Amino acid sequence: MSTTPELAILNPVEEVLRKDRIPTIWCPGCGIGTTVNSFAYALMGTGIDLKKTAIVSGIGCSGRVSGYMALDSFHTTHGRAIPFATGLKLANPELNVIVYSGDGDLTSIGGNHLVHAARRNMDLLVVCVNNMIYAMTGGQAAATTPGNSMSTTTPYGSFEPEICLPQLVDACGAVFVARWTAFHVKQLERTMAKALKKKGFRFIEVVTPCPTLYQRRNNMGDGLAAMMDYKNSQQDQERRPHLRSGHGARRRYHRR
Amino acid sequence: MTHADPRCVLTGTHFINGDAACCEGALAAGARFAAGYPITPSTEVVERFASRAPTVGGIFIQMEDELAASIALQGMVWAGQKSFTVTSGPGYSLMMEHIGLAAMTETPCVFVNVQRGGPSTGLPTLPAQGDMMQARFGSHGDYSTISLVPSTPQECFDLTVTAFNLAEQFRVPVMFMMDECVGHMTEKVVIPEASEIELYPRRRASKPPGEFLLFEPGPDLVPEMAHAGEGYNVYVTGLTHDNRGYPLMNPKMQRELITRQFEKISRAADQLTIVESEGVEGADVVIVAYGITARVSRRAIQMARDKGLKVGLLRLICVWPFPEKLIRELAPKVKALVMPELNMGQVVIELERCAGGKCKVISVPHPGGTVHKPADILEAIERGAQ
Ligand SMILES: Cc1ncc(C[n+]2csc(CCOP(=O)(O)OP(=O)(O)O)c2C)c(N)n1
Ligand code: SF4
Ligand SMILES: [Mg+2]
Numbered sequence: 001m002s003t004t005p006e007l008a009i010l011n012p013v014e015e016v017l018r019k020d021r022i023p024t025i026w027c028p029g030c031g032i033g034t035t036v037n038s039f040a041y042a043l044m045g046t047g048i049d050l051k052k053t054a055i056v057s058g059i060g061c062s063g064r065v066s067g068y069m070a071l072d073s074f075h076t077t078h079g080r081a082i083p084f085a086t087g088l089k090l091a092n093p094e095l096n097v098i099v100y101s102g103d104g105d106l107t108s109i110g111g112n113h114l115v116h117a118a119r120r121n122m123d124l125l126v127v128c129v130n131n132m133i134y135a136m137t138g139g140q141a142a143a144t145t146p147g148n149s150m151s152t153t154t155p156y157g158s159f160e161p162e163i164c165l166p167q168l169v170d171a172c173g174a175v176f177v178a179r180w181t182a183f184h185v186k187q188l189e190r191t192m193a194k195a196l197k198k199k200g201f202r203f204i205e206v207v208t209p210c211p212t213l214y215q216r217r218n219n220m221g222d223g224l225a226a227m228m229d230y231k232n233s234q235q236d237q238e239r240r241p242h243l244r245s246g247h248g249a250r251r252r253y254h255r256r
Numbered sequence: 257m258t259h260a261d262p263r264c265v266l267t268g269t270h271f272i273n274g275d276a277a278c279c280e281g282a283l284a285a286g287a288r289f290a291a292g293y294p295i296t297p298s299t300e301v302v303e304r305f306a307s308r309a310p311t312v313g314g315i316f317i318q319m320e321d322e323l324a325a326s327i328a329l330q331g332m333v334w335a336g337q338k339s340f341t342v343t344s345g346p347g348y349s350l351m352m353e354h355i356g357l358a359a360m361t362e363t364p365c366v367f368v369n370v371q372r373g374g375p376s377t378g379l380p381t382l383p384a385q386g387d388m389m390q391a392r393f394g395s396h397g398d399y400s401t402i403s404l405v406p407s408t409p410q411e412c413f414d415l416t417v418t419a420f421n422l423a424e425q426f427r428v429p430v431m432f433m434m435d436e437c438v439g440h441m442t443e444k445v446v447i448p449e450a451s452e453i454e455l456y457p458r459r460r461a462s463k464p465p466g467e468f469l470l471f472e473p474g475p476d477l478v479p480e481m482a483h484a485g486e487g488y489n490v491y492v493t494g495l496t497h498d499n500r501g502y503p504l505m506n507p508k509m510q511r512e513l514i515t516r517q518f519e520k521i522s523r524a525a526d527q528l529t530i531v532e533s534e535g536v537e538g539a540d541v542v543i544v545a546y547g548i549t550a551r552v553s554r555r556a557i558q559m560a561r562d563k564g565l566k567v568g569l570l571r572l573i574c575v576w577p578f579p580e581k582l583i584r585e586l587a588p589k590v591k592a593l594v595m596p597e598l599n600m601g602q603v604v605i606e607l608e609r610c611a612g613g614k615c616k617v618i619s620v621p622h623p624g625g626t627v628h629k630p631a632d633i634l635e636a637i638e639r640g641a642q
Contacts, residue, residue, distance in 0.1 A: 018489075018491075020502075021502065051485065051486075051487045052485050054484040054485070056331075067491060067493065067502075067503065070489055071489060072484035072485065072488070072489060072490050073489070073490065073491045073492070073493075074331075074334065074484075074490075074492050074493075075491075075492065075493035075494065075495065075503075076327060076357065076494065077327065077353055077354065077357055077494060079323075080323060080324065080327045080354070082324075083291075083319060083320075083323070083324035083325075083327045083328045083331070084327045084328065084330060084331040085331060086317070086319070086324075086328050086331060087289075087291060087317075087327070087328035087329055087330060087331025087332040087333075087334075087335070087339070088331035088332070088334060088335045088484060089331070089335075090289065090315050090317060090328075090331075090332065090335075091289050091315070091331065091332035091333075091335035091336065091337040091339070092335035092336060092337075092483075092484065092485055094485060095335065095484055095485050112320050112321065112324075113320060113324055115320075116319075116320040116324075
């Protein structure tokens, strides 16, 4: 009688995921899961006490991240993850509190809270998944949508310029500011690990593709094409460090 | 029940206003954390709390707006503390989304609203009771919570303690509906010994992680609570959720969750019928009033009695849930129920519904800015007695 050996396929980061919540709601090619992978490795690598770690999200595709992590998870209201996290941290300073949410959530509707949490140097790590669009609601322009972009509410192209998050948060007094893209998974992991071990208000922007609602509408191809763009634009930065707005900031901040 | 922590209780006889008494009530109830944003006529509560809290190991944080304050306090609660916020008119409107969040996530907390004249910026320094329907229905969606209305500074202390106790017992946001008059009125307030102040303790998880379900209803339909940092990996969402707290968005789950959240309150209707009645037995006309308006009504009742009319006072202390059974029993026994309110007629809608046509229901509306003239209430009493 022969026995079939049991094959176990282990996700290397499953220890920090809520396995009973997988599969996620995210589309194929979406960059959110990629950032979560880096985050999961960072969590495991730093050896922080996961029982004392809480993750807070607002609302959006990115806002679903808190619900996939095997931590204390809080899925709050649109834009208000930071003030909820502020209360959590103040009332139990032993907690490591991470805010993980979208660009629209953290910087458009919730922009005021971002400014003030940075100003008061609240001991929080904020990860902002910047897909440059309100994705969950179907692809409307956000404060982070680059000028001239097509979105469902800017059918003639957006005529407002986008906000540059690292510069904003830096100006408000954050002690740690970084920007990476979904292409830079290792760099992102290292930055997240570094930030997890630091105190004070820490902010990491991750530029990610939303192939379904941003890339496609703007003829930018699929998720893979976005990766090539991120890779090439990085090289571009090395040569031209003083581009206006978001681009200049990228070079300046990912070195920190 | 447990007892208040003596370090937090300012035992003694004081001459303080309603706002200060409310602050002392919160401290006595065990709230050492609060988040707020300044707004007249409520600011004195948090000003006092900001100086008192650090002396008992607590924190007051002034947030960037009321949206932030009303959710920061919920973070404090999920970290294991008792917490509250204080506001008025415009700030209360901004807090509505998070009152719904607290109802949906069954977060025990207290929202103090020192009511002023509105709508909009209205009358920042003058009284009204115009937010009573907002307290009941202000956030979107369907939910049931508890609203208490004090009518003296002493009650601002006593009922703030009750508000925190009810919040813990039922795991709901409790609305503490003061008004400018009661908030700024200075009177004798007696704060008892800590050992005489009973507190309803947090319903902590009785099962270990792995066995515990965050939203599993207890026998009284209220779930137990685990906090962040206790090893339970809690999952708290404003989405419709199952007993684990996981999002489950379908009509069946919605029905189960929302029905339970209503029933945990409606089942306790008797406990939540909190009123003070005086001279109601054998009266032809009963004034039904709450807050400062109940105090003004006493003068009108005296004037009516001097004229030989049989008038009683039913003062609502808990306005929501509305004391439906009491009114249904009372209505057939009287000629009229008269309800003066510092609004254009809000709670009277509920009074009329519960009276069910069994007696006259007379509204005495007032847009706010000052209190009723007793003569106006007297006139309504005389009409009712005919
Ligand atoms: C107060 C409020 N306004 C609007 C919405 C609708 N809404 C849900 S998600 C969302 C946009 C989310 O965008 P972003 O934060 O960028 O997250 P993404 O979906 O792009 O990851 C909006 C507008 C809401 N839930 N609450
Ligand atoms: S809509 Fe965009 S952001 Fe949302 S899951 Fe799909 S790809 Fe990701
Ligand atoms: Mg987005």
